[in-house]
Amino acid sequence: xxxxxxxxxxxxxxxxxxxSISQRIIAGSLALMLGLTLLVGTGFAGDFRLHxxxxxxxxxxxxxxx
Amino acid sequence: xxxxLFAAALLAALAAGLLTAAIQHFRVTPLILHxxxxxxEGGHSHGTEAVAAEHEHAEGTPAxxxxxxxxxxxxxxxxxxxxxxxxxxxxxxxAGFALVMGAISMFANxxxxxxxxxxxxxxxFVTFSLAPAYGLPPELPxxxxxxxxxxxxxxxxxxxxxxxACLLLAKTRASWAFAVAIALVVVPHIVGAPVAxxxxxxxxxxLATEFAAITLGTALVFWLVLGTVFGKLNDVFAARSxxxxxxxxx
Numbered sequence: 001x002x003x004x005x006x007x008x009x010x011x012x013x014x015x016x017x018x019x020s021i022s023q024r025i026i027a028g029s030l031a032l033m034l035g036l037t038l039l040v041g042t043g044f045a046g047d048f049r050l051h052x053x054x055x056x057x058x059x060x061x062x063x064x065x066x
Numbered sequence: 067x068x069x070x071l072f073a074a075a076l077l078a079a080l081a082a083g084l085l086t087a088a089i090q091h092f093r094v095t096p097l098i099l100h101x102x103x104x105x106x107e108g109g110h111s112h113g114t115e116a117v118a119a120e121h122e123h124a125e126g127t128p129a130x131x132x133x134x135x136x137x138x139x140x141x142x143x144x145x146x147x148x149x150x151x152x153x154x155x156x157x158x159x160x161a162g163f164a165l166v167m168g169a170i171s172m173f174a175n176x177x178x179x180x181x182x183x184x185x186x187x188x189x190x191f192v193t194f195s196l197a198p199a200y201g202l203p204p205e206l207p208x209x210x211x212x213x214x215x216x217x218x219x220x221x222x223x224x225x226x227x228x229x230x231a232c233l234l235l236a237k238t239r240a241s242w243a244f245a246v247a248i249a250l251v252v253v254p255h256i257v258g259a260p261v262a263x264x265x266x267x268x269x270x271x272x273l274a275t276e277f278a279a280i281t282l283g284t285a286l287v288f289w290l291v292l293g294t295v296f297g298k299l300n301d302v303f304a305a306r307s308x309x310x311x312x313x314x315x316x
Contacts, residue, residue: 019067019172027068028172031075035165042159044218052141054155056148060086060094060281061159062195062204064217 070303071172075164078296083160086288087153094284095152097277098207099144104268105208163190164292170229176236183297187290189232195285197228197251201259204281208268212260224254 019027042054043063051058051065058065142148167186171178178186198221205211231247267274 023067024172024175027071028169030068031071031165031172032169035162035167035169038158038162039166042155042162048139052139053151054159055141056090056095056098056152057155057159059098059204059206060090060152060156060284062199062202062281062285064202064211064214064221065205066207066211066214 067307070300070307071168072165074178074296074299074303075168076161077299078292079160079162079164080157081295082164082288082292083157084153085291086160086284087156089284089287090152090156091149093280094277095149097273097280101206101208101269101273101277104270160288160292163194164296167293167296170233174233174237178293178297178300180294180297180301183293183295184290185236185293186297187293189229189236190293191286191289193225193229193232195282195289197254198224199278199282201255203274204278206269206274206277209274210262210265210267212262216260220254220257220259224259227251227254 041050043058043061045051055065057063142151167178167190170176171186176182201224202217202221211217227250231250234243234247234250237243
């Protein structure tokens with residue numbers, strides 16, 4: 001994040017295409033980790049609080065529930 | 067740029083999630099509540115007594131929680147609280163799907179734009195809704211179902227294989243790629259989803275068919291909105307950060 005803000009002052013960013021491979025891997029890994037955590041928490045976790053809180057969403061979104 | 071990706075993903079998830087939660091509230095949840103009135107009446111393996119007995123010794127393994135057992139456990143109150151939790155869960159799941167979509171876009175170096183957001187949405191729908199539903203039809207509470215973990219494993223494997231097929235075809239249209247993609251899509255269904263026990267369902271058939279049609283239709287709306295809004299926001303953010311520093315190109 002720091003490098004991104006530093007470089008943004010002197011480089012012109014032109015969307016996703018302009019990202020370097022390492023930037024893409026960092027951004028992708030962060031997004032993937034957070035995204036999977038959210039999906040496991042809402043759709044798959046066995047904990048009864050998560051299950052009961054997200055119950056109707058699981059059925060509605062087609063996750064296996066019971 | 068990382069901030070732009072996260073902002074676009076989360077805002078798109080908020081839009082698609084709230085719209086989907088609204089559709090769920092009016093068309094999907096009423097069917098779930100209706101089905102729950104039949105739960106435990108038929109030959110359903112999750113009958114109250116069976117679960118109570120099973121749950122005594124399974125206290126430490128939360129994977130075995132069921133509605134019947136959950137009566138003694140915390141669950142949102144029917145009405146506003148339940149709707150609020152469902153809305154929150156749907157928005158969070160939407161954020162999860164959006165971030166995974168964003169991650170794939172990063173790894174595969176295929177930007178999500180307004181022009182191709184529709185296709186990202188179709189791919190998401192096929193990967194996470196249609197292909198899993200082909201083997202595991204959307205289930206209502208009270209319907210007989212196979213082992214939960216086995217279904218979760220099959221669901222995940224099918225989504226991974228189908229998603230890989232979509233990604234492969236997005237990267238190359240070579241004839242070998244079509245062959246591999248078809249194999250990836252078909253193999254999970256040849257392996258076969260875990261089969262539900264052959265026992266009578268407590269839920270009337272017309273409820274189950276209505277539920278299957280409505281959830282798949284709602285999923286299609288969700289994915290098309292998610293992909294399109296995600297792409298539009300990416301375009302907007304990219305244009306903004308391109309013009310702010312110098313404006314030389316514009």
